[in-house]
Amino acid sequence: MTEMVSIICPECGFRKDVHKNMIPEGATRVSCPRCKQSFALNGETPAASPPPASGQASPPPSPPAHVPPVVASPRLLTFSFTGSARDYFGIWIVNTLLKLLTFGIYSAWAKVRKRRFFYGSTTLHNQPFEYLADPLALFKGWLIAAVAFLLYALGSRVSPLLSMVVGLVVFAGFPWLLVRSRMFNAANSSHRNIRFSFQPDYSQAYMVYAALPIVSMMTMGLLTPYTLFRQRKFMIENSSYGATPFVFTATVKEFYMASLKIVLAFVGAMAPLGIMFVLTGGGMAAAVAGSSGRWAPKGMALIPLFTFPLVYFIIIVYAQTLLANLCWNATSLSDNQFKSSLRTRDMALLFVTNALAILFSFGLLMPWAAMQLTRYRFDKLALLANNGLDGIVAAAGSGPGVSATGEEIGDVFGMSVDISL
């Protein structure tokens, strides 16, 4: 049979006849089942330094990390979101019902199920993400949060002081909660079986989420772009994928330029409306009095009245989109650059159609709306890969070692600790 291949271990001489089909394409190295030594396939000379032999059946030798690619032309790896509204509708309804029936106890399990679905439906280069949190860990966090909340809510009956102390502690603990929540979620997220992680730096967290916002408030918002910059930088640079940290390259100047754009857009859109409002204001008063004999027709006065909220809404969406793009496009991972191309027009349209759909379906189209928004966000995100995603090493001792208390306290007290870009 010519289909059989003989493999002989150069170290101990162990010989094995293997069917050719059983050797996957591209396999170059093999380890001997008897002496556990690794050697090159095809009878080539063994590598100069064989990896240290581990005691038991070791997994196949990992390819060396960070091999510089021969061809350095960047490839565009795309994100996509494949979740269907039908699937999510079922998950959403069952989650909500069970949460109702168990007075919220089920929320930990519901959260894990929902996140498993969202993570599993999100792929980068056709490889899905995974959410690995243990619902029991979340439940323990939920219990602590629930006790704190009860103390806060019922504390005022016993003594207002108790309630105040609990409230103050939670408020003062916000940056801590944020870091703990981020740590928990990062450690329980993985892609290609490599977990993410978040480096806790509490003093830095208090600096950017407590001190800077207070100073920023005192400067009438002049420091707000700087604060935002520091917050995003903190969040991104403390995150890593495996042992590889994310890098944030945006500058303070870019944040100030973006803020300037937003302010200018706001002024530019509001000024003509304001002038129109003033001009037609008299006409409106006349219309109310019943004598619409002025040059401005009745309806004209209503245009600025209805467009004010609309313009305001569009500016908010514009600001969010601008910042999201700015942050993603300044984020890289091991020479792979994120590319985000969200458009204000699309986002605004999505928000409006979603709001209308939810309104007219009495909330039943919520899952559909969530799918629409998530799909769009990931459709517009990509990774310009110079190095590719291969060869990123897991961080030493990575695993779910963080308690979920921060995550759940934030949730129960309605704080948004789930800061995403």
Added chain:
Amino acid sequence: MTPVESDLRNDSKIMKFIPVAYFDGKVSTRREALLSFEGERVTLLCDGVELSYPVATLHLSQAVGSIRRTIRLPDGGICETSDQGFVEELEQILGNCGRASLLHRWEKSLTLVAAALGVMALIVVLFMRFGIPSLARQAAFALPPAVENSMGRESLAVLDRLFTKPSKLAAARRVELTALFRQVVTASGASPGYRLEFRNGGAIGANAFALPSGIVIITDQLVELAKNDDEIAAILAHEQGHVRGRHALRHVFQNSATGLIIATMTGDLVSITSLAATLPTALVDASFSRTFEREADDAAISWMKSAGVPPRRYAEILGRLQAQLDVRTGDAFDQKNPARNYLSTHPDTGERIRRIMKDGPKAP
């Protein structure tokens, strides 16, 4: 003889190889591998190396939606396959995902999801209909007097700033009406903390309000609209009913609670979109007010019975108020527009008048 060797020697016994993507958990590299299982053991073949594990040590990730499922190996590696048949086979062998797969089947089945939706709607409706009002009632009666007083003061201040002006009523008439109010309040056996305030209604015209902490406001226009003091007394008895039932507080609590619950239940989206879901609050709200108006009407009727005032007096001033409102809003055809009627915060006046008159003849 190690299992690895046995697998290799008995080549023919291996039923089939399933192509999988293998991630060892140490490096992010994706590797193609083959997985086979035979009896009690599973064998992974990757890069010419074989790894063998007892089947029972494998862990299959839960089925959620249509996401790809992973097979977790005891050493931390994972395998992914698009071979659905194999995954199902493995699930049967492992048989350890009972509860999770039950959930999955529930979420996937259209009828079961519809049933869940029905049960949920029922719970929500029952809770909004009975749960929230009773909670709001408890909260309103448990509120410390200091808080209630400050709420009353605040709402009076807001009312004064936005709508009402100082009253132009003669001082003597005010004294008269205050005495009448006292009479109504003591006859109903309410606490003595209630007080009557006079205001010029301005744009809101003939009207009367009951605020937290026992403040009752009557507008000059209402005093003028009334043909006699019995009518005013009936209105005051009605407002006193609102005060006694702490309707203003309960109204505020119910509104915020309903809004809060709807927001939490649908609040998966962090955006303006979840605000849209709170519209039904407005619909529910109207029927809450209806109940309160009935309760207050009952209080007015019971006072009239005890004071020997014919219920017709109350019906007459209500009718006059409604007529005035119709003229002002130009909504004379209001009755033909049920949606407008349902959304209005005051229940259909005609219905109320009929109810009062029905109660009337029974008066001793």
